[in-house]
Amino acid sequence: MEKKEWRLIHLHCIIGTNRNFIRKVMNEDPEFEQMYKWDVQQWKEKFQIYDKKAFFIVEKLQNKSIKQKIVHYVETYQVLTIYSKDYPVSLREIPDPPLVLYLHGNPRLLSHTPNLSVVGTRYPSKFARSIMANILIPLFKYDFLITSGMAVGIDGFAHQLAIQHQSPTIAVLGSGFEHIYPKQHLTLFTQLAKQDLIISEYPPDQAPRKYHFPERNRIISGLSFGTLVIEAKEKSGTLITVDQALEQGKEVFAVPGSVLAETSSGCNQLIKDGAKLVQTSNDILEEYHLKQRTLE
Template sequence: MVSIDKREWRLLHLHYVCYNNRQMIRQILEQDPALTVYYQWKSAEWQERLQLSSERAHHLLQRLNNQDIKEKIVRFARKYQILTIWSPQFPSYLKQIPDPPLVLYLHGNKSLLQHYPNLSVVGTRYPSRFARQTMQQVLLPLLKKDILLVSGMAAGIDGLAHQLALDNHAKTIAVLGGGFQHIYPQKHTTLFHRLAKQNLIVSEYPPDFSPQKYYFPERNRLISALGFGTLVVEAKEKSGTMITVDQALEQGKEVFAMPGSILTETSNGCNRLIKDGAKLVQDSMDIWIEVPTIPSFS
């Protein structure tokens, strides 16, 4: 259990009460930086200060005063490692991205957050029969150079990336779109436990928060942020993978793409990225030569 001071406890509590609504939490922090006064706000003050409806203000006040929630957060802190944006161990490079996370729940080897270099790997949930082979050809030499793979533990390319790292005793980080108590997809339950035991799983959602559709685009910004670049293996032109690409570009990260057949739908996204300026990847050196000598977050 990581040491957490009183101000961080209050941020953890607020983070849970507000359902990880970072915009709302930042509004509260602007008015109460120490997070002490807002506990005394009445319903009318919540409505006025945050432009909330009376129903929503009443709901948040109920959660704020719910003793079960406070006790639940204590149990989470005993079982998992938790970092807030104020924690000394919170990675500085995550503070620099647009819309940085305020809280991170960690399950596994926390030291991997400081590893370098890392490569984010993303792609379709429905990979072609060639995906595993092409990933092995490109990524295995990088794993031998101690590159860590970051992905989202989703079906398809994500799972293949994590599995490739685990099978070769290499390092990997999974970033989830929900809490640790709701493993998604369920078929990755064994993978989840292997990752937690040998590597690291990260989520900005409390452990009992079940995955929601809008959580996944949110978590994609963390996948791209944890790597010096993002490799797209296979993807459709319109897909969640492209959200990760957009966020990587917004963060000033490299974007790599593996080319594919024009007859394969899951190659269309990669081929389009290459046409638009992403670096074409045919072998591991295409990525290795782009690794910055000095980490961008140093």
């Protein structure tokens, strides 16, 4: 790992995922060398920040314990930065790529294709599991990798289904690896770390925050060629992933449902708005093969 990458990780651990601010530092100091020499006043003047934030940054950049913690992270997990040669091309191309990624598990899955993201409500209907099995199991025969967010409900079902059928899967977390959320998925986390892959743009000691979950959705959609929505209410966090997918130019698929079911209202609206209606795996396979022919 280059020195520049270590320095970026250092700043990232201090600032968190305020990518706009980190990019401003990147523009001012491309090698992240000079930032260690700037005093409080220089930080204030260069980036228009308050005393408190400037003092905090200067103090943390000199803090040896943070540097030691980063060494531990790099030795325990694989850490990629936007400068890494192994950084996934699919994420490099999205409008707001993560600057640092922490990986736990099999990093080769980052380049696996085809990759389909599967998202949906945390409170699925009694039909959700059978619907997912009907659509996803045939895709596993074509070596589809499933990416989701390890949340309760649809996300968890998607990962579990992939594991049961020995098909690859990636979980993108809204917290660091030392703060598994939700806690009831600790066993799932352990399974994924052994044979599949878990990703987070949050340092391992970072606890979950409410804004992390909509933020991580751009990574879920960014890794895949398309996003499949199984069940979602009309106003739900799931639809944030759809917005991200559309912004990234990715395909959006939706499973229709009863007009009487609240968990289908979001999917039905997506279909009205132009998402591809999915009844069987063939609906996804057709779109994937069409996209591949277009790229050839």
